[in-house]
Amino acid sequence: MKNEKATKKPVRRKLADIRKDNSDQILLVAEKVFAERGYRGSTIAAIAEEADLPKANILYYFKTKEILYKAVLGRQLGIWMQHMDAMTVDQHPRDALRDYVRNKIKQSKDHPNSSRIFAAEILHGAEFLQEKLRTDLKDQFDRTCEVFRGWIAKRWMDPVSPEHLMFMIWSSTQAYADYSFQSSIMLEKPEMTEEDYEAGVELITRLVLKGCGISLL
Amino acid sequence: MKNEKATKKPVRRKLADIRKDNSDQILLVAEKVFAERGYRGSTIAAIAEEADLPKANILYYFKTKEILYKAVLGRQLGIWMQHMDAMTVDQHPRDALRDYVRNKIKQSKDHPNSSRIFAAEILHGAEFLQEKLRTDLKDQFDRTCEVFRGWIAKRWMDPVSPEHLMFMIWSSTQAYADYSFQSSIMLEKPEMTEEDYEAGVELITRLVLKGCGISLL
DNA sequence: CAATCTTCTGACCAGATGGTCAGAAGGTTA
DNA sequence: TAACCTTCTGACCATCTGGTCAGAAGATTG
The missing domain is CATH 1.10.357.10 (Tetracycline Repressor, domain 2)
Incomplete structure (x- = not known):
């Protein structure tokens, strides 16, 4: 999964954009995973894999699984x-x-x-x-x-x-x-x-x- | 939980009865737990606790969690x-x-x-x-x-x-x-x-x- | 460019969980 | 009662999972 994107051009992104883009991406993927597998059936590792991000990065944006889930729910x-x-x-x-x-x-x-x-x-x-x-x-x-x-x-x-x-x-x-x-x-x-x-x-x-x-x- | 039953009279039960009684009891409890918490959210330990049986005994009757779940579903x-x-x-x-x-x-x-x-x-x-x-x-x-x-x-x-x-x-x-x-x-x-x-x-x-x-x- | 702040990540950990197993305890049979 | 079968269980284990952390990498600011 990690290496599939053929052309990964590392553009210089603004910090504000980085934060928003990544949060959004994580929320989007998390929504899908939670819907398919339920709260307990979903693992942070699975969300990370699907989002093509390291697990620790998910936890950097959302401190805990519960916080991420609630963010998805609220949205x-x-x-x-x-x-x-x-x-x-x-x-x-x-x-x-x-x-x-x-x-x-x-x-x-x-x-x-x-x-x-x-x-x-x-x-x-x-x-x-x-x-x-x-x-x-x-x-x-x-x-x-x-x-x-x-x-x-x-x-x-x-x-x-x-x-x-x-x-x-x-x-x-x-x-x-x-x-x-x-x-x-x-x-x-x-x-x-x-x-x-x-x-x-x-x-x-x-x-x-x-x-x-x-x-x- | 384990010691709540005030009067535990160890009657001599037939083997056939023992098997049926315990399977039924386990299925009944498992049904409740699975319904409340979903497949992945349910733990064998939780079912064991609620059924007032040791965890290993549950696994003796139903070799795996998946087999138990399917038994509940079929029923x-x-x-x-x-x-x-x-x-x-x-x-x-x-x-x-x-x-x-x-x-x-x-x-x-x-x-x-x-x-x-x-x-x-x-x-x-x-x-x-x-x-x-x-x-x-x-x-x-x-x-x-x-x-x-x-x-x-x-x-x-x-x-x-x-x-x-x-x-x-x-x-x-x-x-x-x-x-x-x-x-x-x-x-x-x-x-x-x-x-x-x-x-x-x-x-x-x-x-x-x-x-x-x-x-x- | 240098200092500083934010983002990112591999390595690690403690606890939970599904499952195993050897041997004890209890029931059956002749 | 003795040999045998079934039931039962504490102790144990490998794996998975959520979460931490130190430090690298990248962005910002003056």
Whole structure:
């Protein structure tokens, strides 16, 4: 691995750039490794190898494995939650929910690692993430439930449980990242295609809208 | 831990019983530990401690950690899949789907560990489970999709994608085990109650039935 | 260029972990 | 009861892993 880069031209880089470039590179690789192998299954040596840096250099930028993991988590939380705020009580739920489902699945497709890291975290009790869930995510969750209640009050949708509707949308869209290995086995494909994700969007949107008594158009 | 059992009466046990009892005890404890901490996060020492047996005794029954893990996986696969076969093309989807969702969520509630172990396995690429998925689960999946197609042919439900409908039902019901930590945080409860699971059943059943154009009664 | 600061790294270490093994203890059989 | 089989276990070991550190190498500043 170390010697693969054919032309390694040692340009003179500014210190500030060096720091940023390397941190970013490490975070990027660490994200991938943690997503694939989980926190405990990932070793600093593996991250170092994949990043093409000596192990001690990783530890120079991130003092401990835990600090590195938390840095990765913090970075992904934004990506993970970024579409939740898009829904407002003034939009019609038909459009808002359709867009939300579409964006959430697109995210599962484009950033499967964020999704997987969080899924693994939560699965094992969210030991590193609990505080963020209780604050950041809980706020988002409450706000979105409030939007749903607004729509219900306006008779734009049936009076279903906003909390459980959120759970259903989260889990079924997340599955397109978290369980994509399984799904592609069931579909007998090496991996899921654009059309498969589109079919997921269609089905989930349909179920959510019709299930909540919102006409499809 | 070792000395907690107040009255340890050394009854004379038959060899056959000894073997079965201990294997079962080890599998039970291992299931819990693996579910909580994942494969790599679990140590034989931790399983030994929880089972109140010396570490070497665990290794006597299961030669390696991997063999023990696979034994746990194999045991749980049955539990995990047991309700899939209950649906038949002769039943009306209203009843079949409702029962299936109810049973699946009941399972998430009663056997969260099976669900979590599989979720973690699949999340990390199903390295130990791939073969079983390709055979056992794939068969079940195909059979169930066939049932859905039968219902569609009979005009008992709208022509939705059977595959993605399965994914949606799986993921949204599994979430009541896999993401129960998150859910209880969102609901501001120490843990989910009977009523919460019931609300989940209601919502998912409603969305599935109405979403597939099946009247609720 | 010289002094100084930051980045980088090989060598090293302590503790954890999966696994082995010899022999003790307990059960079975004739 | 004696020979034999199965179960059990403390002690031990090789390897892996996160983390340290001294000093080299490179960047910055005056």
